[in-house]
Amino acid sequence: MNQTCKHGTAGATFWWAREDLHYRNGRLLFAGQDVAELAAKSSGPLYLYSLDRAEANLCRVQAALDQTGCASRIYYAMKANRFLPLLERLAHSGKCGADICSPNELDLALSCGFPASRISFTGTGVSSRDLDRLLAQPDLTINCDTIGMIRRIGERHPGREIGLRVNPGLGTGYGDAEKLTYAGARTTKFGIYREQWAAALETARRYGLKVTGLHFHVGCGYLNGQLESWDRAVGAAVNFLDDLPDVRSVNAGGGLGLPHRPEDRPLDLAAWSAILRRHFAGRGVSIAVEPGDYIAKDAGILVLSVTDAEQKRDTRFVYVNGGFNLHPEPAFYGLPCEPVPCVPRGAPAEPVTIVGNINEALDIWASDMSMPPLAEGDFIALLNAGGYGSAMSSNHCMRGDFQEQAF
Numbered sequence: 001m002n003q004t005c006k007h008g009t010a011g012a013t014f015w016w017a018r019e020d021l022h023y024r025n026g027r028l029l030f031a032g033q034d035v036a037e038l039a040a041k042s043s044g045p046l047y048l049y050s051l052d053r054a055e056a057n058l059c060r061v062q063a064a065l066d067q068t069g070c071a072s073r074i075y076y077a078m079k080a081n082r083f084l085p086l087l088e089r090l091a092h093s094g095k096c097g098a099d100i101c102s103p104n105e106l107d108l109a110l111s112c113g114f115p116a117s118r119i120s121f122t123g124t125g126v127s128s129r130d131l132d133r134l135l136a137q138p139d140l141t142i143n144c145d146t147i148g149m150i151r152r153i154g155e156r157h158p159g160r161e162i163g164l165r166v167n168p169g170l171g172t173g174y175g176d177a178e179k180l181t182y183a184g185a186r187t188t189k190f191g192i193y194r195e196q197w198a199a200a201l202e203t204a205r206r207y208g209l210k211v212t213g214l215h216f217h218v219g220c221g222y223l224n225g226q227l228e229s230w231d232r233a234v235g236a237a238v239n240f241l242d243d244l245p246d247v248r249s250v251n252a253g254g255g256l257g258l259p260h261r262p263e264d265r266p267l268d269l270a271a272w273s274a275i276l277r278r279h280f281a282g283r284g285v286s287i288a289v290e291p292g293d294y295i296a297k298d299a300g301i302l303v304l305s306v307t308d309a310e311q312k313r314d315t316r317f318v319y320v321n322g323g324f325n326l327h328p329e330p331a332f333y334g335l336p337c338e339p340v341p342c343v344p345r346g347a348p349a350e351p352v353t354i355v356g357n358i359n360e361a362l363d364i365w366a367s368d369m370s371m372p373p374l375a376e377g378d379f380i381a382l383l384n385a386g387g388y389g390s391a392m393s394s395n396h397c398m399r400g401d402f403q404e405q406a407f
Helices: 035-040 051-068 084-093 103-111 128-135 147-156 194-206 224-243 269-280 293-299 329-333
Strands: 021-024 027-030 046-049 072-077 097-100 119-122 141-144 161-165 210-215 249-251 286-289 300-312 315-320 339-341 350-355 364-371 379-382 403-406
Touching: 027 035, 035 046, 035 300, 035 379, 051 072, 051 084, 051 269, 051 286, 051 293, 084 097, 084 103, 084 293, 084 403, 097 103, 103 119, 103 128, 119 161, 128 147, 141 147, 141 210, 147 161, 147 194, 161 194, 194 210, 194 224, 210 224, 224 249, 224 269, 293 300, 329 364, 339 364
Parallel strands: 046 403, 072 097, 072 286, 097 119, 119 141, 141 161, 161 210, 210 249, 249 286, 315 350
Antiparallel strands: 021 027, 046 300, 300 315, 300 379, 339 379, 350 364
16 A cells, blocks of 8 residues: 555554555554554553564565576565564575575574574674684585685685675665665675675685675665666676676675555566576576565554653654664664654644653654654654664663563
C-alpha cells in the first residue's frame, strides 16, 4: 500500500501497511500481535521481530536468483541482526548460509546451526589472531580484503582456497548517500583496487593459494533509482574475472534496500536479477549474495513509550524512553525508522519532533512528523528497525537496556 494519509485518519491506509503490519480497530498489529499490549508488559524499550517475514524476504531473494540461470547461494549477513531465534530459524530453514565479519560471529553462526561449509567470511582490518581462529575451519570461505591478508594466509596455510574482495571503484547506496557507498570516487578501505591487482595475484601465486571466489560489495540500501549505478559497478567487478580461471563463485555482496519513506518504492527484484543474469550467465560461475538488511529490517520494529510532550518555541517535542544508541542508523546514516502510534487518537494530526533520552544533539528520531496527539504513557513503534538496530546498539549514558521478542 502506497498511500500517505496522516496517522489517526479514520479508515486510512499507510504506505508501510501490509498483511502482517497494519491497524485493526484502532490498534497496531504486527505479526498477529497487539503491539501496545506487548509494550505494556515490557519494562522498557522493546524490539519485536517477525520470523515469518524474515523468511519470506529470504525466499523473495532466492526466487529472484533462480531467474539468473546460474547456481546461487544466499549468505545472511548476520551483522544486521544476531538475535538467536532469528539466526536459528534461518539456519534450520536450510535456505541460506551465514555471512560473517569476525571470529566471534563465526562461533555464533556455528552454534546456531550453520555448518562451516555454508559460512562466508568477509572482513576488514583482520588481525593475525583473527586469521588463526578463522583458519581453524578448513571449510570456511574466506574473502581477502588486503594483500597483507593474502600473505598472512599463505604463510599459515599455503595451498588453501581463498576468495578475493575487489573494489571496482564504482558503487551506490540508499539515496546515493556517500556514507552508504562502499566503492566510488572517494577511496575507501574496502577491497583490492585495480592498481593493486597484479600484486595481489602474485602474492597468491607465491604461496600456492587457489583463488576460487571473487567478492565485491559496493553499497547499502540501494533501490530502483540506484540500479543503473549498481549495474555499472557489477560490470566493473566482472572485469577482474578475466584473470581468475579457477573462480567458481562470484559474491555480489548485499546492500539490497527497502522503502524508508513514502516516496520510496520496493526494489524491483526482477530488474536486479536481470543485471546479474546479463553479467554472469554462461560464465560457468555460481552467484552468491549477502543480504542482511533486506531480510531483517522490515521484519522488526522498536517500540518506545512517550515520557513527555512539550512545546518549546515553535516545536512540539515528544520524548520517548529510548535514544539513538538503541538504533544508530537514523542518526548515523540518515535511514529513518518511520514512527507510528500504536493506538492513534482520532484527533487532528500535528507536527511533532520525536526525541530520545540520550543527552546528545544527535538523539532525534524524526523531525516535523505529522502525528496524532501524543501523551505520556502512549506507545510509538519505529518501523524498519529489524536491521542494524539491536546489533549496533550501545550502552551510551547507561541507557542500553532493551528486550527482544520474536514471533
